[in-house]
Amino acid sequence: MRVVRWTVTATVILFLVAPLLVVAIVSINQNRYMDFPPDGFSFHWYGELVNDTGWRDAITRSLVIAAASSAIAVLIATPLAYVLRAYDVRLAPLFYSLGILPFMLPPVISAIGAQVFWLSTGYFQRIENVIVSHGIFFSTLPLVTISLAMDQMDRSLGEAAQTLGANPRTTFRTITLPLLLPSIITGYAAAFVLSLNEYIIAFLVAGFAVETLPIKVFNSLRYGFTPTIAAVAVVFILIAATVFTMFAIFGNLLRFLGADTGVLDHDH
């Protein structure tokens, strides 16, 4: 059994790490192409990211879209999750399914839908279109995280606030919302990361006029490869790894991912 355990784990680690390594090596390669063994090392592709306006603009656009659309996603998800869980609403399962559906279907479907929608309004190929469509598409994520948090919240907290004199609005403001904040932030962060990396919706909705980072990367791959792509990827990976490591050190990463922490602590 030990052999199996080691083989599986080692294979998976290799599998997961391989592309990360490739990307890292390409990003510091002197030459344009990936030769093995590599010719020389240089960090000037990272410099490209900052100096080249094409890349800088694409990164900025993607960050703006991610920030704005995630905000919209949260603004849609929070009232939906709260009202459906706090009150006994007729047709609640239907509304919840409606909230989940955008993300459950293959993205190309939402992309085509968004494309025809904006075309028919006559207001299209603009960054606002992408922001709104992303906001709708990714609203599922905060909806799920916030609904989960609502389910796990002790109902008697709201009742206690009422017995202390808080009307429903005050209860929401002083008790429910602060306690939902972690799940709201998680939903926002998830939507942010996914929006940053999203290609097909952004492309079909406004791909010719608004070049987001993924669109630029894909175009680069097809029409002329530069290792700057790899530099982008390495930056993303490093940020993600840092964030998660911080979380693991200062927070409780395992519990956050759903582990049963009681069991873990005794084998150290």
Add this chain to the structure above:
Amino acid sequence: MSDRRKPTRAAYLVLAFPLLMLAIFFVAPFGIMVAYSFYRRISGGFYEPAFDPASWKRLLQPVFLDRAAFSIGISLLAGAVCIAVAFPFTFFLTRMRRRPHVALLILVLSALSLSEVIVGFAWSVLLGRASGISNILVWLGLMDEPRAYQPGFLAVLLGLSYIAFPYCVLTLYPPLSRLDREVTEAAQTLGASPWKTFRTVVVPIMRPTLMAGFLLVFVFTLGSYLIASILGRPEHWTLSVFISDQASFNANVPFAAAMALFLTILSLAVVGIVMLLESRTRSAT
């Protein structure tokens, strides 16, 4: 035992905003898509309002049906591969000591944050002739000369499995970490070898989760566009690639709309069938 409050007028008002947003920007587009799928395509990449089922008829052509079958097939395969690897991996992961446990989780999460296009790019390099795995094998003396494995079926499958793998692990993680250790220990005291324990105790208990993970990977990879574009030849292109190409480059929006709707029905149908089979076998045991 207490009843939830009946919604107040304010609550309905608050609910109205998200529902309105979803209605306008999600339901309406769907409706428009249905309408568009019946529009007639005219030359020059435009289309006029009509009730022309031509686009839907094109769906019945073998060209399209082959593509659909291939898409479903490769997604089911990716689902099977992911589950087959992720399940034992996550099982072992949940039983590791804290340090390696956390480190591996960070690795999985970091892989998650790689965007699909980067994953496609990285695998295209790894499986390419110039500087990929085959070069290493040649260098180690295990191969005569380097070969390109991409674009190709295997490349697409590997790419799809890679992007779906972290999601699979994260879905299996909570239930597996909650699996009572003593259940497996009990089986062993009753004489089951570790492998037998895994097969006759762990797998049956985890069946619903495995099914959920499988469906997750299926739907997820069905919707993938970039991996198939980058790592596959045209015969390996999935429906998603086909559809978006029709919508953008061929400017045949009615056909694209019809295909997209078809894909929706397809996804829901496959998920439904699998869940039906699952509950059927469950009640039989």
Add this chain to the structure above:
Amino acid sequence: MGARGGLKLQGLVKHFDDVAAVDGVDLELPAGQLISFLGPSGCGKTTLLRMIAGLEQPTEGRIVVDDEDVTDQPPHIRDMGMVFQSLALFPHLTVAGNIGYAMRIRGVAKDRIQERVQELLTLVSLEGLADRRISQLSGGQRQRVATARALALEPRLFLLDEPLSALDANLREQLQVELRLLQQKLGITTIMVTHDQREAMTMSDLVVVMNAGRIEQIGAPLDVYRRPATSFVARFIGTTNLLPGTRDSDGVLRVAGREFTVSGEAASGNVVISVRPEDAHLLLGDPPDRNALPGTVVFVRDLGEMFECYVDCGLDDNVVVAGSPRERVPVEQGQRVAISFPSEACVVVGGGDRT
């Protein structure tokens, strides 16, 4: 404190779907006392409390506090403080934040809030813990914070829903005494829901015993114990022996063919007599003519501080005799003995059915 918090419950009924959780409760409770709602789970006591708090709407009936009909008032208007079973302390606020919450949302000045919080901390013996986070507190400390929070605005009703059930036994008994002393000091009308009859007996001025949505008996703890009105109350509070008897046309009450005199009235026909184990006496030799039964010893429990003897007298259940070590009569399993039941300890609790 004046006599605030007189409570009147009139014809209260609460249905959940088809189930009647509360099935007609009429109650008039005096102010300034600690009243327990006691009963097994599902008897409706918590539902009753939540209706008084306004967290549930009665299907029928009215709730009147100090001559004010509060039935239609939402909870946040009612003048009360409540301690929940899970304590429901706000995890994102400190101890001071929790205790001062009611004042904060009413816009009371910060320094006044601080002053009052200190007063309350002293009241519950938690000085110095104002800035602690809830997660850093022990079970007993959390309980006290919940109490202080509920009493911050000196409400006229203090409601407690199984407040000590999350604590371990020793702590629970200690806090029972503390809570009772606090209540007496403040003179506040307190209603406490509990399933633990010892807790109710320890703390209450008045006990309301409930079963299946109805009130079985109301009375001071010792009265309810000594004179249970029904066999349910007799069995729920403490342990008891239930003896089936018959009163014939000649007016004589007999148990297993032997003559019995009891305290209080007894209708004709079948009756059930309740006798507490500690009131019954174990005798060697033949049983006396009246108020006694012969039997065989089935089991003896010597618990050090007390003993219990289970005797088979030919009835459906064994008769239990309990007593202190001083009263211990040396008997063995299988030995033939007699049990005497003093008539003042025999209480008629109901007609023929022993359920």
